[in-house]
Amino acid sequence: MAYIQYEGVGITAMSAAVPKRVIKNREYTEVFSAQEANDIVEKTGIEERRFSDAETCSSDLCFAAAEKLIADNNINREEIDLLVFISQTPDYRMPATSCTLQHRLGLPNSTIAFDITLGCSAFMYGLSVVYGMMERSGLRKALLLDGETRSKVYSPRDRRSAFLFGDGGVAALIERDPKFGKSTFSMNSDGSRADLIMIPAGGYRKMSSADTVVEKVIDEYGNMRSEEQGYMRGGDVFNFVIREIPCDIKNTVAYAGKEMDSFDYVVFHQANNFINGYIAKKMKLNTEKIPSTIAKFGNTSSVSVPLTIVSELQGKLDGKKELLLTAFGVGMTWATGVVPFVDCKISDLVEVEHGKAV
Numbered sequence: 001m002a003y004i005q006y007e008g009v010g011i012t013a014m015s016a017a018v019p020k021r022v023i024k025n026r027e028y029t030e031v032f033s034a035q036e037a038n039d040i041v042e043k044t045g046i047e048e049r050r051f052s053d054a055e056t057c058s059s060d061l062c063f064a065a066a067e068k069l070i071a072d073n074n075i076n077r078e079e080i081d082l083l084v085f086i087s088q089t090p091d092y093r094m095p096a097t098s099c100t101l102q103h104r105l106g107l108p109n110s111t112i113a114f115d116i117t118l119g120c121s122a123f124m125y126g127l128s129v130v131y132g133m134m135e136r137s138g139l140r141k142a143l144l145l146d147g148e149t150r151s152k153v154y155s156p157r158d159r160r161s162a163f164l165f166g167d168g169g170v171a172a173l174i175e176r177d178p179k180f181g182k183s184t185f186s187m188n189s190d191g192s193r194a195d196l197i198m199i200p201a202g203g204y205r206k207m208s209s210a211d212t213v214v215e216k217v218i219d220e221y222g223n224m225r226s227e228e229q230g231y232m233r234g235g236d237v238f239n240f241v242i243r244e245i246p247c248d249i250k251n252t253v254a255y256a257g258k259e260m261d262s263f264d265y266v267v268f269h270q271a272n273n274f275i276n277g278y279i280a281k282k283m284k285l286n287t288e289k290i291p292s293t294i295a296k297f298g299n300t301s302s303v304s305v306p307l308t309i310v311s312e313l314q315g316k317l318d319g320k321k322e323l324l325l326t327a328f329g330v331g332m333t334w335a336t337g338v339v340p341f342v343d344c345k346i347s348d349l350v351e352v353e354h355g356k357a358v
Contacts, residue, residue: 003186003255006131010180010340013073013173015347016310017064018050018166018297020358023151025049025163025298032159040163045273049166049298051151055355058087058147059097059104061169064350064357066105066145069171072347075141077106082142083113084130086122086302088330089149090115101145112139119197120269120329121187122146122302123170124337128185130174142174148301153199155215155225161232164272166298169352170306177342179320184256184338186248189331196236197330201227240332241275246283248336249326256338262322263289265313269327270294270304301329314346 025041025048026034041047052061062085070077083105085098098113107113112133116126123146130142147169154161201212212227225231253260266289268276273294280287291312293304300307305327309317321341328334350357 003184003252004128004132005185006135006183008178008180009131009134009174009176009183010342011172011344012175013069013345013347014170014306014310015065015069015072015350016168016170016307017061017068017350017352017357018168019052019056019061020351020353021051021053023049023051023166028163031157031162036159037163040159043274044164045294046163046298047295049151050168052149052167053354056149056352057091057355058089058149058169059085059091059101060355061149061167061352062145062147062171063101063104064352065169065171066101066143067357068347068350069173073173073345075173078108079140080107080111080143081139082130082133083107083111084116084126084142084144085113086116086118086126086144086146087148088117088119088301089147089152090117118302118333119331120301120304121327121331121333121335123305124185124325124327124335125187125333127337127339128187131183134174134176140175144172144174146170146303146306148303150299150301153230155229157215157224158218158229158231159221159223160234161230164299166300168297168300168303168307170303170310172306179342180340182256183340184252185335186252186255187333187335188244188248189333191331193236193240193332196240196332197230197232199228199230238275241271241328242278242282244334245279245326245328248334249283249324252336252338253324258322258338260285263324264321266290266324267305267308267326269329270297270308271299271329302327310346311349314348317341317344317346319343
């Protein structure tokens, strides 16, 4: 198991944007019955989600979040030397969305810009990449942007995923300062389980065709999806989570020289209430230290950890706070981070409609 530690780098400010459109899961009955909808809500804990309209992409959500962050913190755009964009729902196959965001945000041409595509653990991976670049260079400021429009990925006719996923975007400002002290990351992957969460077609292994976009009945329950819509083997994912995640958390905390009860907050990937409740109970965690956004945003993939911080911890990160962050998902990949926050400024949540903040 590999661990990476960084010294004197941290998040100084965060912001987030979500679509204005709210989907109430108990009323999501165009395809399924009210009883089916209620049963799924009771099991997952996801009451509502945010869905992007046809004009809004992940980059629009991140742009709105970044503009809010820059304005609220009086950031000189000329000092942003690095922009990393995280998403599995980018604007285009090419070019990289980070490049279009660099131009759109008015950042200098000297800005380093690249994309990371990974899935639910990607914020942790991206944070580690940026921390590493900041620690070992003369870079001044970095923007880590993370956006997903998962509502565009999953079939509304597949009950196993139709009620789970939502959209959002976040922006984090990362800087060097000795006050942050040491951060510790554990990042892991198991490609033998890559088929647990997948979109089979639309890439270059199986390219788009007239056949791949047609929705088909895929089981005896009448669930439907195309090969260009995502699927998830929920039972296998749950077995993966309970086998890998508690162990990774325990080992990472021990490597960092910490105790579980020393953390101010523990932020989980927002998969569903059942999974997170199981982990918390198994590890005997203090649930008062575990903020949750599952009920109001659902599973926003890699956005869920930072969105939960922005949504639930605004005004609670004054002074030095120790956070434990953990995420898991498509790949399969999983990551845990022991991450200090010092006087982190959290902006108000932004709503986006037709590609623009409202």
